[in-house]
Amino acid sequence: MFATLVRLLGDFDLAEEALHEAFRAALEQWPSEGVPANPRAWLVSTGRFKAIDAIRRRARFDPLEEEHAESLAAEAPAEREPIDDDCLRLIFTCCHPALAQDAQVALTLREVCGLTTEEIARAFLTPPPTLAQRIVRAKNKIRDARIPYEVPAGPQLAERLDAVLRVVYLVFNEGYSASTGNSVTRADLSAEAIRVGRLLVDLLPEPEASGLLALMLLQESRRASRASASGDLIRLEDQDRSRWNRELIAEGVALVERALGSRRFGPYTLQAAIAAVHAEAPSARDTDWQQIVALYDVLARLDPSPVIDLNRAVALAMRDGPAAGLAVVDAILARGELKDYHLAHAARADLCRRLGRRADARASYERALALVRQEPERRFIQQRLAELRS
Amino acid sequence: MKYLCLVYGEEQALQAMDDRHCVAYDEEIRGSGQCIASEALQPVSTATTVRVRNGKVSVIDGPFAETKECLAGFYMIEARDLNEAIQIAARIPPAQVGSVEVRPIRPIRETVRAMQKEEASHGVR
Incomplete structure (x- = not known):
């Protein structure tokens, strides 16, 4: 719903405010008038009208806003616009290369994953005001430089998908092997990255998106065995392989095979293929090292x-x-x-x-x-x- | 939306470029209506920097900032959004040896006009 409102209103803050207002209206109206047939559509359309009202109110003080409100009101929202597409647009906007990399990460976690600024700040060991400022600056640039709310088409898609995948993998890694600090894993961030990874695979049939999801699942499958109870690191060759998550491995391996079969695979798929060889080996000694060296060559x-x-x-x-x-x-x-x-x-x-x-x-x-x-x-x-x- | 594409680069590298390529691209985007204005600049050795401090004009030889990459020209373009602006900027020939900074134009005249209109309507009341 948030993603849809961002598309309709063209502004992150306005969409956030609108969604908030729509929920408030629902709390007031639904108990007495009953829940509408399509609650999601009701919330989106209520949010949109609330936002237009808000801009009109502000227009009394700022004549430029008047034009804005009228142009929004004139654009009748296309009915039944697929919600998933909005979510994909949101991801591509948050991961736009015209934004600083750390801002891309923060925006994605906040707007796509719904984490609070405080949660993100804690995960990245950044003071909350610094992180909040980073997000504000990014939102301002999206508005002032007019970074569009769209999934790029044609040859641009491949380049831009790279930027999206990089952000997702960065979030995963931050959760999997924190670059600084005392804990080997910060599972929440990895779980969020996998969630966005699944979303990408569902919405965008690109082999590298499958490759990245496979890579994350295969690394995640070893989470329980890569640190001892006292938090010490256990190397791959010393890990108790019976504790590897077979379900995640099966899913990851299937994704790798599909991506490799497409013949349009890239670095994430190859790294996932290497991880899959490890995942299927009974021990470090009985690993197909020949195959792994060959994959590294490619x-x-x-x-x-x-x-x-x-x-x-x-x-x-x-x-x-x-x-x-x-x-x-x-x-x-x-x-x-x-x-x-x-x-x-x-x-x-x-x-x-x-x-x-x-x-x-x-x-x-x-x-x-x-x-x-x-x-x-x-x-x-x-x-x-x-x-x-x- | 208007964007200014500022072309920067090391002068030697830019001078080695074929002017005909630059002019050909200029003609192409002017023809498509995406270019509002564009010019190439004389070398940075011809630059003069003007400042006014305490009412006094100071004139200094040289550019605003001494850098290895200097401003070599500009294109004022009209683009739907930043994605389109980036596509246009990426095809400016010197982008291959230097850099192109893309800056959205701030509608300063419109803002001032709206402010004046607002003040005038208050005056009527």
Whole structure:
């Protein structure tokens, strides 16, 4: 309903106010007059009229508003406009690349997921006034620069869908592995991201939307096993795989297969395919590392990044042994882009450890420790260091 | 809605561009009615900056801000919304070597006119 009102009124604040007024009217009228046949339509149309009234009232003070009210009143709303389309429009507006990335995330959580400003501020460890200001600034830009309320068509769709998927995945990751702070998971944010992911797959038959949903479901399937009761991180190879959520895995795997079958898949689908190989393996040793390295090869071609190269090197070490992996990791570190990335040093340390090069392993773990920001990961590295010293 | 597309870039890179491409695009969007005004600017070495402080005019050689990328030209366009404006801006040839800043136009004359109308009607009462 909110999304529909935003379309009809062309303004977030006006739509919020209108919906509020419509609910107030319903509370007054429904008990005595009975619930209308289509309550949703009643609320939308009541909200729209309340908003036009409000603008007309304001028009007495601002002549520009008069024109606005009359143009809104003249535009008869198209009957039976599908509500889902409005929701999709809202997502694309909130994730418009002309808005700052952090504003896209905040707006999506607030307007699409319905979280309060305080909830979002808490989740991102941002002071509420800062977050509120970010949202106000974004709404002002939507209005003043006239960011349209539409799902882009044709060649623009692919680019813009990328921006939407990036925001959804950012929200998921913030919930899955908080970038700072003391908790490994903040489940609410991940649940919201999955909810929006499902919505996208339902409304937009794009393979990458399926790929992203699959990726999130497959990562989510491991949530229960990736941290110990005391909040310590458990690595993939050490996780109790009987605790992985088979239902989520089945859903994720089916989505990956569908996306791969389309032949228009992208990086999210490939990452999901890698996650699916892990999900279907009985143990780290009995994982199809050949397949994983091959998928990373395709991914590195499609979406070159040093982090993907690093992950590929780790998979290579599982396939061909730690010495082969270490040579590649050292080459990546020598390139310099990942020299401040704690996981690159942790990966090197682990390979050195497996090769029995304890001094090198220690040095790399210490480098990783100096760079790590998340508490559970810090504890994990400290534990490894302690094992090496003993 | 009107948008001003400000074309920025490093002068050397812009000078290496073929003027004919720029003029061809200009003719195309003027023909479609989407361009209201457009001009290319002389190099930034010809810029003069004027300020008035305490009633005194100060004139300084050079641009308002020294940056590597400087203003090289502008297009005033008419677009339905920001999405259309972005599409038009993306096809401005120097966008390939520099940047195009897209700024919505503030209807300042309309606002002032509406204020004056309002004041006048109060005066009548």
